[in-house]
Amino acid sequence: MRLRSATRHTLVIGLLALLGTTVPAATATADPVAAPNSSVDATARPRGGWEPVGPNSIGGMLGVSASPDKIAMMEPAPPMLWLSDDRGASWSVRRELPQDTVIQAFVTNPADENRMLAIGNKQEGRPDQWRGKLLSTTDRGRTWQVLQEWWPEGAFQLTADPAGRTIAVLQMNGVSISTDAGATWRVVPRTWPRDGIAAPVGDQRMTVVGDDLYFTTVHPEYSLWAIRGYAGANPKAERVYQAETDVNQVASDGRQIVVTVGTELRGSNDGGKTWTVLRRDPTGQRLREPRFVNGRLYTATYQDLDVSTDAGKTWTRKPVPSPGEGVTDIADLPAGKGKPATTLISALYRGVYTDKGKAGYEQIGVPGESMRQLVTTGSFWQPQSLVAAGMQEIYNTQLPQGRITPSTRVWQSHPGDRLHENAYLSVSPRRPDVVWQVTKNGFNTDVLRSGDGGRNWQLVSQGHEGSAQAFLVNPADPDRLLISAFSMYGYVTYRSDDAGKHWERTDAPGFLALAGDPRNPNRVWGGGMSGLSRSDDGGKTWTQVSEEPVSAIAVSGWGEGRIVVGGAGLRLSTDNGRTFRQVHEGGNPREFTRIVAHPFDPRVWFAGKAGDDGVGVLRSTDFGRTWSPLPGAMPDSRVLSLTLSADGGKLFAGTSQSGAYRLTLY
DSSP: OOOOOOHHHHHHHHHHHHOOOOOOOOOSSOOOOSSSSSSSOOTOEEEEEEEEEEEBBBBOOEEEEEEEEEEEEEEEEEEEEEEESSSSSSOOOOOOOOOTOOEEEEEOOTOOOTEEEEEEEEEEETTTTTEEEEEEETTTTTTTTTEEEEETTTOOEEEETTSSEEEEEEEESEEESSSSTSOOEEEEESSSSSOOOOOOOOOOOEEETTTTEEEEEEETOOOEEEETTSSSSEEEEEEEEESSOOOEEESSSSSEEEEEETTTTEEEETTTOOOOOEOTTOOOOOEEEEEEEETTTEOOOEEEEEEEEESSOOOOOOOOOSSTTTTTTEEEEEOOOBBBOOEEEEEEETEEEEEEEOOOOOEBBOOOOOSEEEEEEEEETTTOOEEEEEESSSEEEEOOOSSSGGGOOOOOEEETTTEEEEEEEEOTTTTTTTTEEEEEEEEEEEEEEEESSSSSOOOEEEEEEEEEEEEEEEOTTTTOOEEEETTEEEEEEEESSSTTOOOEEEEOOOOSEEEEEEEEEEEEEEETTTTEESSSSSSSEEEEEEEOOOEEEEESSSOOOOEEEEEEEEEESSSSTTTOOEEEEEEEEEEEEEEEESOOTOOOOEEEEEOOOOOOOOEESSTTOOOOOOOSOOOSEEEEEEOTTTTTTTTEEESSSOOEEEEOOO
């Protein structure tokens, strides 16, 4: 069997690395005439377009209607409306809501999936001043209208009748009520106590039972109140229930009222006159998220989900879909097209799941994660994986190479082991089976290592003071690690020459990007808002090269002395960094987030940018001299990370709040 020339080339490079042989350095700085492997052409138009590959890891507030196929899910901040027309098999996103507003509540008209209401807040002025908006759409989120604004009172809770005629909104100092779908309003002023900046944030704090509107109050009196006859001529607020500890959330099915009180769920069938304990958590955890869904009563802890089909007399317990995350919302999706009715369970930081009963859960969550870091591990002779760092989590999956299906969009995550916050990832091509991670741990930074594609992680060292800003595993020597961090004493650099066993701390400029020369382990580059610097001793000392701001750096592995630097545009050096020239204009000094060189076609470079101009990724096919957008529109052009498969045939882009996408280059 004949191997493709790119494969043969990779095998040769791999054998040279295993033997400790250094590829001879090229001295010429002129452009090569052609790519070393003529059968590899990454300059052609990519095949197909950008395909979403996951991870389907985000949940939110659910909206379902009588339609059996359509699901809506609102991601609260920044607000995004995710829509599915095939029961969660695929999703599209709409970002027409105000991006500086946090959505507090969201409802879909049960008879019309096109009609939705949402309330959101933006803090303005003092900490106790909020601008709240009630937003309405009649075209499934394509356009939104502001029905009402509240300032400085804000808008924190929302309840509406199924037809959307009667709407109630809870503010800091009152409740606004409309009985004509938001055309006119009246306010029931606050008579319940409230201290300082205490605001009724969170969900499940307001519900309707007959002609009465029930809501829970906040500091200093965590109690249940009601506005009697809220739609009548003389509504009146009164305290209904004050327990020995905090009354937190409330729910109702129109007859029974339930509230969470510490570790208990308590219920009333007489409008709050008398109360009984319906459920006491056997593990001593606080109960939360009470909900009535089609005759079933739910409550949960962060670990378990309880359900009752007899109004709280008896209960069945099962784990939540993702232990430690609890439940954000629950809704029933009707049966249709040969599909049975199913219960949807949402967990904000884990996704949306269908409840399969005894078979457990199936994840169908939306690809709304921000992929801050994205790397590939493995090679031709090793399993390949994608590893990503999200906002607070690390994800991994087998490299998506074939057809993308809903199951391939479900990536492994690592709940419970640690909070992977502000994590950075790096892989050396000299040891492509190992991925390294630095992650925030309080005010310090820890270093972790994975040798199985990100499935399992081992702590290598911990307690490095400060928060990481950039991380590099040296491309010429995989035992050399370099961390740029910001501490309370300023910027520092940590370096190790023995795979993290021992560390040296030195002062250095503040670097947002690090890169190494693939042919010289002592030559490393660092860049930040103060400019570009070079080190010729592996990061011990630094020499400033330019004062232009830097947010991304890449060094060619072909030995022709090429370096591309991103910042306010792109700059190219063809003489090992002695001089640079501008090759692409830009304005934002942090617009370019990642630059990668193609492994087998030295003519080709890729640059990811986090702008709102719809471009996302630029490509150069002439050794970095000119740049143009890659063909094919990016679904989300705010690209935070880029990586290539081992054969260079597939480009993966990690976006801001839209997961990762794949583009087939050849």
